[in-house]
Amino acid sequence: xxxxxxxxRDVYAELGVKKVINAAGTYTMVGGSRMSERxxxxxxxxxxxxxVLKDLQTRVHERLAVITKxxxxxxxxGAACALHITGAAAIARRxxxxxxxxxxxxxxxxxxxxxxxxxxxYDHALRLLGVKLVEIGYPNxxxxxxxxxxxxxxxxxxxxxxxxxxxxxxxxxxxxxxFRQTVxxxxxxxxxxxxDAAAQVPPVxxxxxxxxxxxxxxxxxxxxxxxxxxxxxxxxxxxxxMERVEATAFPTYGVGRxxxxxxxEIVGLWSAVEEYVAMDHDARASWxxxxxxxxxxxxxxxxxxSVQRVYPNxxxxxxxxxxxxxxxxxxxxxTVSAHVLRRFADGDPSIFSVAAGEDGVFxxxxxxxDGEFDAITQRVGEIEKEIEMKGECAQR
Ligand SMILES: *Cc1c(COP(=O)(O)O)cnc(C)c1O
Numbered sequence: 001x002x003x004x005x006x007x008x009r010d011v012y013a014e015l016g017v018k019k020v021i022n023a024a025g026t027y028t029m030v031g032g033s034r035m036s037e038r039x040x041x042x043x044x045x046x047x048x049x050x051x052v053l054k055d056l057q058t059r060v061h062e063r064l065a066v067i068t069k070x071x072x073x074x075x076x077x078g079a080a081c082a083l084h085i086t087g088a089a090a091i092a093r094r095x096x097x098x099x100x101x102x103x104x105x106x107x108x109x110x111x112x113x114x115x116x117x118x119x120x121x122y123d124h125a126l127r128l129l130g131v132k133l134v135e136i137g138y139p140n141x142x143x144x145x146x147x148x149x150x151x152x153x154x155x156x157x158x159x160x161x162x163x164x165x166x167x168x169x170x171x172x173x174x175x176x177x178x179f180r181q182t183v184x185x186x187x188x189x190x191x192x193x194x195x196d197a198a199a200q201v202p203p204v205x206x207x208x209x210x211x212x213x214x215x216x217x218x219x220x221x222x223x224x225x226x227x228x229x230x231x232x233x234x235x236x237x238x239x240x241x242m243e244r245v246e247a248t249a250f251p252t253y254g255v256g257r258x259x260x261x262x263x264x265e266i267v268g269l270w271s272a273v274e275e276y277v278a279m280d281h282d283a284r285a286s287w288x289x290x291x292x293x294x295x296x297x298x299x300x301x302x303x304x305x306s307v308q309r310v311y312p313n314x315x316x317x318x319x320x321x322x323x324x325x326x327x328x329x330x331x332x333x334x335t336v337s338a339h340v341l342r343r344f345a346d347g348d349p350s351i352f353s354v355a356a357g358e359d360g361v362f363x364x365x366x367x368x369x370d371g372e373f374d375a376i377t378q379r380v381g382e383i384e385k386e387i388e389m390k391g392e393c394a395q396r
Contacts, residue, residue, distance in 0.1 A: 025364035026224035046267035069208035072242035076233040079198035079221035083125035089244035090160035100254030117175035118164040139173035170316025183214035192216035216241040228272035288365035304328040325360040
């Protein structure tokens, strides 16, 4: 039933590249999410003809703004790229000139304020801008950043405050000033707040709520749960800031020219966001709950396998996921989770997941289909049997 047109040609088989079941969630390392057949068809349709790119961008960006209830929208080739492009736009805004016309000295004068608690590997995209990153606060829970800390960090050279939006339960550290106060304080000084919410849908409402609370721009990854093309990203925001983004980004010459977005991605992301907003998110969450409950039932009473429901997930999204924990192994050289991940990866079909501590692995329903859940349940059952057999050998 899952056989579809377009799957007639199996490129991965031709290349000898193993397909994997993605039980980890929207991890870019295994291709994030899967596009719908409708979105794939939209991309194929876009690829077949030439259009004037600016015309296409204008139309798609208008539609995306309406769908996401924002004044303006822009399609980039990823959320990381959107961090860089919005930063370049903020620099251009500070000088009131096109980004490409600025000297290195003018750029070097600019400052971006960022919470220490928010520092993460994606902020290379900001470091590369050539501006000064001004850090505030500490990543801990006993000494949270205050509005005064932010005020003291803002100078005439501040071009933006970057904020990583993740609800409690997600992997970002505590200690940052809360979002509402960040926006209020920055607004007092006319400094735009740009939010990295790359993996912050679901909830779908974040597409409009974050800018609704006063962010000048908010960034989402198109290749994560939005289920657009892997190499796509979405920026939404207020018209004034987004005009700068548009003037800085592709196909404008300058830094934006490096971040080419094809007409396939532009159309693909539009199609995906349209579907995402129309999707029955409650039904999807119920499905995830049912699948986790079924996984739990399958190993109830097992001596060596237990299933734990976690909520929210590691990205702080309001979606349940499961941790499957194993006991009773003997003679492993590494951790139990490393062994299980290897058994997942080496089997047929190959299953990709990530460790949850030393004795467990995550099973995230977000990127799974029913048949794949069944394959995972079966593999966990096989590993359970292996533990029992080894245990019996040891006893003899
Ligand atoms: C995934 C992620 C990004 C990068 O998104 P891409 O679309 O893959 O470029 C940036 N920031 C955060 C917080 C992310 O989780």
